[in-house]
Amino acid sequence: MCGAIKGGPSLEGIDVKNQAVIQGIVTKDDEPVGNAYVRLLDRNGEFTAEVPTSATGQFRFFAASGSWTLRTLAPRSESVDRKVVAELGEVADVAIELPTRRSSGGQSPRIEASV
Amino acid sequence: MSRESALVTTDWVEQHLSDDKVVLIEVDEDTEAYDKGHIEGAIKLDWKKDLQDGVRHDFISKERLEALLSKRGVANDHTVVFYGGNNNWFAAYAYWYLKLYGHEDLRLLDGGRKKWELESRQLTDEVPSREATTYVAPEANTEIRAFRDEVIGAIGVQNLIDVRSPDEFAGRLLAPAHLPQEAAQIGGHIPTAGNVPWSRAANDDGTFRSDDELKALYDEAGLDTGKDTIAYCRIGERSSHTWFVLHEILGLPNVKNYDGSWSEYGSLRGVPVALGDEPGVA
Numbered sequence: 001m002c003g004a005i006k007g008g009p010s011l012e013g014i015d016v017k018n019q020a021v022i023q024g025i026v027t028k029d030d031e032p033v034g035n036a037y038v039r040l041l042d043r044n045g046e047f048t049a050e051v052p053t054s055a056t057g058q059f060r061f062f063a064a065s066g067s068w069t070l071r072t073l074a075p076r077s078e079s080v081d082r083k084v085v086a087e088l089g090e091v092a093d094v095a096i097e098l099p100t101r102r103s104s105g106g107q108s109p110r111i112e113a114s115v
Numbered sequence: 116m117s118r119e120s121a122l123v124t125t126d127w128v129e130q131h132l133s134d135d136k137v138v139l140i141e142v143d144e145d146t147e148a149y150d151k152g153h154i155e156g157a158i159k160l161d162w163k164k165d166l167q168d169g170v171r172h173d174f175i176s177k178e179r180l181e182a183l184l185s186k187r188g189v190a191n192d193h194t195v196v197f198y199g200g201n202n203n204w205f206a207a208y209a210y211w212y213l214k215l216y217g218h219e220d221l222r223l224l225d226g227g228r229k230k231w232e233l234e235s236r237q238l239t240d241e242v243p244s245r246e247a248t249t250y251v252a253p254e255a256n257t258e259i260r261a262f263r264d265e266v267i268g269a270i271g272v273q274n275l276i277d278v279r280s281p282d283e284f285a286g287r288l289l290a291p292a293h294l295p296q297e298a299a300q301i302g303g304h305i306p307t308a309g310n311v312p313w314s315r316a317a318n319d320d321g322t323f324r325s326d327d328e329l330k331a332l333y334d335e336a337g338l339d340t341g342k343d344t345i346a347y348c349r350i351g352e353r354s355s356h357t358w359f360v361l362h363e364i365l366g367l368p369n370v371k372n373y374d375g376s377w378s379e380y381g382s383l384r385g386v387p388v389a390l391g392d393e394p395g396v397a
Binding site for chain 2: 022035037039040042044046047048049050052061062063064071073074075076079
């Protein structure tokens with residue numbers, strides 16, 4: 001990793017015992033992406049929340065136990081979907097690497113919402 | 116009202132950046148977002164500090180709104196264009212708020228801040244200085260605002276639309292998942308409310324879906340357009356988004372936003388509550 005800090009934002013001062021935290025970092029070519037949007041979709045693909053990444057590419061959600069999908073949108077990039085499982089009292093750390101335009105390697109298949 | 120009279124595109128905003136009659140106002144849930152960069156010429160309204168009373172759990176008065184808009188340089192004859200993060204939740208809330216206080220020419224930037232950013236359009240940290248005005252507002256028009264007792268009376272009678280996520284509707288979550296779980300005392304929803312999450316009215320880039328898609332969405336959800344409608348969420352911002360769709364884009368009459376929403380209803384003693392994914396009975 002060059003400029004990217006590993007993991008999500010600091011949890012200092014947050015009591016995670018009663019939270020199911022999903023957090024992480026969005027990178028492209030190993031650099032943090034500070035102008036991306038990460039949306040949290042529930043097990044049925046339904047939108048639950050969305051946050052912009054911080055200047056250091058980080059994001060965080062307070063979810064519930066279960067299976068979720070993180071969909072990341074960023075300028076000049078295709079959207080990327082990543083599955084994640086959250087559990088109460090646990091912190092799920094997710095690293096999301098955006099594909100560079102030239103290669104499609106590393107990109108997860110897009111999951112269509114079933115509503 | 117219609118899409119044409121209520122929405123503007125990112126291109127339109129770009130073309131009107133130096134139009135003196137147009138005031139861009141950014142309203143975000145994250146009230147620091149503006150400070151990190153905003154559209155050139157845009158001013159900021161803080162939905163909490165500027166628009167809430169601070170003592171009573173309510174809006175600011177007509178007099179305080181007049182003082183606020185006058186000081187910020189907004190005039191009665193300005194075209195006010197709101198935009199913000201979170202798919203325009205709080206921008207739609209501010210739009211509804213100024214509609215309540217009778218501002219004539221209001222618009223929402225379709226897609227909000229996200230679309231502007233995803234299109235790699237320019238942001239600035241320069242804060243504009245605007246000449247003060249003398250803004251005059253009428254008394255608030257409560258035809259578009261629902262209060263607690265009216266909502267209780269609407270159970271099983273009017274269309275109630277809960278626009279929160281299915282997990283909040285069912286009572287599995289108390290707040291959107293990017294916020295710590297706090298707010299109402301209990302989870303669940305108002306009995307007989309249908310769950311049509313606000314997000315189904317928007318595309319991934321934050322723009323509103325087409326009129327045909329929107330009509331189909333609420334048809335499928337069983338919205339009876341012969342009845343009055345009340346939309347609610349947790350604190351009234353996402354339901355402003357749905358109020359905007361129904362009242363401003365689709366032009367349905369008699370649509371109210373219940374801004375007390377679940378944070379109020381879910382803390383009331385003795386009112387009926389439904390749990391789970393089904394609307395429940397009156």
